Amino acid sequence: MPIQPLKQELVSFLDPYMPESDGEQKQEKPYVILTYAQSLDARIAKSKGIRTVISHGETNTMTHYLRYKFDAIMLGCGTVLVDDPGLNCKWWPDDEDKPEHLAEISPRPVILDPNGKWKFEGTKMKAVFDAGDGKAPIVVVKKRPEVEEPNVDYLVMETNFTGKVDWNDLFVQLKSQFGLKSIMVEGGGIVINDLLQRPHLIDALVITIGATFLGSEGVEVSPLIEINLKDVSWWRGTQDSVLCSRLVRHS
Numbered sequence: 001m002p003i004q005p006l007k008q009e010l011v012s013f014l015d016p017y018m019p020e021s022d023g024e025q026k027q028e029k030p031y032v033i034l035t036y037a038q039s040l041d042a043r044i045a046k047s048k049g050i051r052t053v054i055s056h057g058e059t060n061t062m063t064h065y066l067r068y069k070f071d072a073i074m075l076g077c078g079t080v081l082v083d084d085p086g087l088n089c090k091w092w093p094d095d096e097d098k099p100e101h102l103a104e105i106s107p108r109p110v111i112l113d114p115n116g117k118w119k120f121e122g123t124k125m126k127a128v129f130d131a132g133d134g135k136a137p138i139v140v141v142k143k144r145p146e147v148e149e150p151n152v153d154y155l156v157m158e159t160n161f162t163g164k165v166d167w168n169d170l171f172v173q174l175k176s177q178f179g180l181k182s183i184m185v186e187g188g189g190i191v192i193n194d195l196l197q198r199p200h201l202i203d204a205l206v207i208t209i210g211a212t213f214l215g216s217e218g219v220e221v222s223p224l225i226e227i228n229l230k231d232v233s234w235w236r237g238t239q240d241s242v243l244c245s246r247l248v249r250h251s
């Protein structure tokens, strides 16, 4: 389905929080933003197993604009198993022709799946890839699968006693092994709550706030510790608003 035109004011609103387009970024780690849509009661879905639309058409297009600007889009396996997302980019500049294949402008999906629960085959992401409209994923696993899927790259990483990989190591590996200089992390709940607690790893937040309550059974975004924001800006749309900010880093 085609997306709405991009509200032009969103370009200048987002600009201070975007990665440098070409300049060589000197740091070891890619430029990382955390971006998601939440309800007024800080829920990102009605429940773990339900794909829930929170964004208005305007902010849905904004997400595609972000996909255009970033090298990679990262999600936990909880989200890909429930939402079956395509993760490609359907937006390109008005003054450019439609790309022959949307894969050219789409970010590389990165799926966190240490226990190998998700398969590329049979997904919307695979159908999009087969049509030339999206890139094949990098899957982060703790052990290389016995049967590797065609076109998938596996990044094997150690996990700690909670089954998690070290975020800093992960970002550094994604840049050094795959050349990913910028990553937008889209969720879901476990990933967002974990990363919000690591302000030193997050370069910016882009949060859509929808005019809805999803209820206490919903997937909640609420980090264990207090997190303070700086350089805060707001954009107000027809139905939802967007907050951009940086996170205060602990000394």
Ligand SMILES: NC(=O)c1ccc[n+]([C@@H]2O[C@H](COP(=O)([O-])OP(=O)(O)OC[C@H]3O[C@@H](n4cnc5c(N)ncnc54)[C@H](O)[C@@H]3O)[C@@H](O)[C@H]2O)c1
Pocket (backbone or CB within 6 Å): 035, 036, 037, 038, 043, 044, 045, 047, 048, 049, 050, 051, 052, 054, 075, 076, 077, 078, 079, 080, 082, 083, 112, 113, 114, 115, 163, 164, 165, 166, 167, 186, 187, 188, 189, 190, 191, 192, 194, 219
């Ligand atoms: N509104 C939004 O913007 C938005 C965005 C994304 C997802 N969602 C919703 O979120 C829900 C899913 O969230 P969730 O919390 O169940 O799952 P999730 O997507 O956060 O995935 C969690 C899984 O990712 C892996 N993982 C997370 N951190 C890891 C780490 N550091 N190292 C290794 N593996 C790691 C683990 O296997 C973990 O079980 C769905 O309902 C989805 O619709 C909403």
Ligand SMILES: Nc1nc(=O)c(N)c(NC[C@H](O)[C@H](O)[C@H](O)COP(=O)(O)O)[nH]1
Pocket (backbone or CB within 6 Å): 036, 037, 051, 052, 053, 054, 055, 059, 060, 063, 075, 079, 083, 084, 085, 086, 087, 088, 186, 187, 208
């Ligand atoms: N920005 C945003 N607003 C929402 O209301 C919502 N539910 C998501 N959720 C993020 C989740 O990862 C989705 O599954 C993919 O964003 C879908 O991606 P596709 O359109 O299939 O490419 N994201």
